[in-house]
Amino acid sequence: MRKALSVAVIHLIAWAIGLMWMIPFLGLLMTSIRPFSEISHGWWSIKPFTLTIGNYVRAWNLPGAPLREGLVNSLIITIPATVASVFLASLAGYGFARFRFRMQKYFFVAIVLLLALPPQIVGIPVFSLLKQMKLLNTHLGTIAIHTAWGIPWLIFFLRNYFSTLPIEVEEAARVDGASDFTVFYRIILPMSIPALISATVLQFIWTWNDLFFSLITLFSPEKMTAIQRLPLMKERFLEDWELLSAASVIVSLVPISVFSFLQKYYVKGMTAWIGK
Amino acid sequence: MLSNSSGILRILFFLPALLLVVVFVFYPAIHTVCTSFFTPDGKFAPLSSYAAALGRREVKAALIHNFVWIAIHLPVTLLGGLVLAVLLMHVKGRNFIRPMIVLGMVTPTAVGGLIVRFIFDRRLGIVPAFLTLFGVSPKSWISYPETALFALILGSVWLWTGFSFILHLAGLQTIPRDYYDAAKVDGATPWRSFFAITLPLLRPVTLVVAVLTIIWELKTFALVYTATMGGPGVATNVLALQMFTDAFQRFDFNSGSVVATLLLILVMVFAIPLIWRSAR
Numbered sequence: 001m002r003k004a005l006s007v008a009v010i011h012l013i014a015w016a017i018g019l020m021w022m023i024p025f026l027g028l029l030m031t032s033i034r035p036f037s038e039i040s041h042g043w044w045s046i047k048p049f050t051l052t053i054g055n056y057v058r059a060w061n062l063p064g065a066p067l068r069e070g071l072v073n074s075l076i077i078t079i080p081a082t083v084a085s086v087f088l089a090s091l092a093g094y095g096f097a098r099f100r101f102r103m104q105k106y107f108f109v110a111i112v113l114l115l116a117l118p119p120q121i122v123g124i125p126v127f128s129l130l131k132q133m134k135l136l137n138t139h140l141g142t143i144a145i146h147t148a149w150g151i152p153w154l155i156f157f158l159r160n161y162f163s164t165l166p167i168e169v170e171e172a173a174r175v176d177g178a179s180d181f182t183v184f185y186r187i188i189l190p191m192s193i194p195a196l197i198s199a200t201v202l203q204f205i206w207t208w209n210d211l212f213f214s215l216i217t218l219f220s221p222e223k224m225t226a227i228q229r230l231p232l233m234k235e236r237f238l239e240d241w242e243l244l245s246a247a248s249v250i251v252s253l254v255p256i257s258v259f260s261f262l263q264k265y266y267v268k269g270m271t272a273w274i275g276k
Numbered sequence: 277m278l279s280n281s282s283g284i285l286r287i288l289f290f291l292p293a294l295l296l297v298v299v300f301v302f303y304p305a306i307h308t309v310c311t312s313f314f315t316p317d318g319k320f321a322p323l324s325s326y327a328a329a330l331g332r333r334e335v336k337a338a339l340i341h342n343f344v345w346i347a348i349h350l351p352v353t354l355l356g357g358l359v360l361a362v363l364l365m366h367v368k369g370r371n372f373i374r375p376m377i378v379l380g381m382v383t384p385t386a387v388g389g390l391i392v393r394f395i396f397d398r399r400l401g402i403v404p405a406f407l408t409l410f411g412v413s414p415k416s417w418i419s420y421p422e423t424a425l426f427a428l429i430l431g432s433v434w435l436w437t438g439f440s441f442i443l444h445l446a447g448l449q450t451i452p453r454d455y456y457d458a459a460k461v462d463g464a465t466p467w468r469s470f471f472a473i474t475l476p477l478l479r480p481v482t483l484v485v486a487v488l489t490i491i492w493e494l495k496t497f498a499l500v501y502t503a504t505m506g507g508p509g510v511a512t513n514v515l516a517l518q519m520f521t522d523a524f525q526r527f528d529f530n531s532g533s534v535v536a537t538l539l540l541i542l543v544m545v546f547a548i549p550l551i552w553r554s555a556r
Contacts, residue, residue: 010363010367011368011369013363014363014364014370014373015367015373021377021434022379023402024395024434025391027400028390028394040399041399043400044402088293089293091289091292092293099286099289109552112555113555114301114305115551116543116551117301119495119497119516120515120520120523121304121309121536121540122300122304123304123523123524124308124311124523124532125308144300145300148296151293151296151297151301152301180286180289184289209382209385209386210498211385211502212520216524227498230384230387230389230390231389239397241400251384251386251387252382252383252384255384256379256383258382259375259378259382263378266378267378267446270381270439274447
C-alpha cells in the first residue's frame with residue numbers, strides 16, 4: 001500500500017516536471033497559431049480559440065527580411081559545413097586512432113583542447129582574415145569558419161569511436177594489399193555509420209543554432225542566417241509577439257526535428273564525454 | 277610491411293583538417309592573445325591594457341555576472357539533472373517526458389533569449405501572471421536591473437538542465453541492477469541505496485558535467501544578446517557579449533582582445549584538467 005502510494009507520487013512529480021518543462025515552448029506555439037487579440041491577456045486563456053497560420057505566413061514573407069530567405073541561407077551554410085567537417089575530422093580521427101608517430105599524445109591533446117575555446121577568442125582575427133581573403137560577407141567564409149570550428153570536437157569524438165573498432169579486419173585487408181585510404185573508405189567508414197550520424201547530428205545542430213559567427217561574418221540582410229534575423233526582428237518589431245513567436249517556432253523546428261528523428265544518435269554524441 | 281610512401285601519404289589524413297584548424301582556430305586564438313598585450317597605438321604594455329580593461333565598469337560588471345551565473349546555474353542544473361535522471365529512470369511514459377527535458381538543449385539559444393523575454397513579460401508572461409496569484413504586481417522582469425539577470429539565469433536553466441540530465445541518465449544505466457538488489461536484501465531503504473550506491477558511482481559523471489557546465493556558462497552569448505543586449509544599463513552584461521560590443525560595435529580590437537583573453541583564461545582553467553584526463 002505504501003509502496004503503491006510512493007510510486008504514484010513519483011509518477012505525479014515526474015509528469016508535472018516534464019509538462020512544466022514544455023511550458024515555454026508551448027507558450028510560443030500557442031501564441032504563434034492565434035491572433036494577438038486572443039492572447040493579449042495570456043496565451044493560457046483558451047476562450048476564444050481561433051486557429052490561424054497568418055503569423056507564420058507573415059514571418060515567412062516578412063517584407064525586407066523574409067524568414068524564408070534566412071532559412072535558405074542557414075541551410076546553404078549548415079549543410080556543407082557539416083558534411084565537410086565530419087569528413088575531414090573522420091580522416092584525422094582515423095589517423096589519431098591507428099597511426100603511430102612521435103608526440104602523438106600531445107598533438108592530440110592540443111587539438112582537443114581547442115574544442116573548449118570560446119568563439120570570441122578567434123572573432124577579430126577571423127574577421128580580418130576573411131576580409132583579406134575577400135570572403136567577408138560571403139556564405140563561403142561563414143562555411144569555412146564553421147567547418148574549422150567543428151573539427152576539434154569531431155576529431156575527439158570520432159577518434160574515440162575508431163579506437164574501439166576491432167583491428168583484425170583492417171589488418172586482413174592490409175595483408176591483401178589495401179592502402180590506408182582504401183581501408184579507411186571501404187572498412188572504417190561503413191563500420192562507423194552510427195558514430196558518423198551522431199557527429200553529423202551534433203555538428204548540424206550546433207552550426208544551425210550559432211549566432212556569433214554569423215554576426216561577425218554576414219552583414220547584408222539578404223545573406224543573413226535565420227537565427228541572425230531573430231534579434232533584428234526583435235529590434236524592429238519590438239514586442240510584436242505574433243511575429244516573434246512564429247519566427248522562433250520556425251527557426252527552432254529544424255534542430256528540434258533533427259533531434260526528434262535521431263534522438264538516439266544525439267544522446268550517443270552528447271554522452272561521449274563519459275564514454276571512457 | 278608498409279611501403280615507404282605510406283608514411284608520407286599518411287600525412288594526407290591529417291593535412292586538410294589541420295590546415296583549417298590552424299588557419300581559422302589556432303592562429304587566430306594566438307593572434308588575439310598577442311593583440312591583448314598591446315595598446316591601440318602599438319605599444320607593448322600588457323599590464324596597463326589589462327588594468328585599463330578591468331577598471332572599466334562594464335567589464336567588472338560582466339565578470340561579476342559570469343560568476344553569479346555560475347553560482348546559481350551550476351548547482352541548480354547539476355542537481356536538477358541528477359534528480360530528474362533518477363526520477364525518470366523507471367517512470368511510465370518516460371520515453372515521452374525525457375525528450376521534453378532535452379528540448380532546451382536543441383533549441384537555439386537565440387530563441388532562448390526571446391523565450392526569456394516572453395515568459396517574464398508583464399502582460400503575456402506566465403511567470404508574472406502566476407505570481408499575481410500571490411499578490412505580486414506583474415512587471416517585465418528583464419526591464420528591471422534587479423530582476424533581469426535572474427530571469428536570464430532561470431532561462432538558461434531551462435536550456436541546459438537537459439545536458440546534466442542526459443549524462444546522469446547514461447551514468448545511471450551503467451550501474452548494475454545487482455547492487456541495488458543486494459542492498460535491498462541487506463535491508464537498505466531506497467534513500468540509503470541512493471546515497472551509498474548511486475551518488476558515489478555517479479561521481480565521475482557529475483564531475484564532467486560540472487566542468488562542461490561551467491565552460492558553457494562562461495561562454496554565454498546568444499541568450500543575452502537576443503534578450504537584453506546586456507541591459508538595462510550593464511545589469512546583464514557578460515564577458516562574451518562585452519567582447520562583441522568592444523570589437524564589433526566600437527571597433528576597439530585591443531580591448532576586445534583583452535576581454536576575449538580574460539574569457540579564454542577562465543575557460544581554460546576548467547577545460548585543461550578535464551581534457552588532459554579524457555583525451556589521453
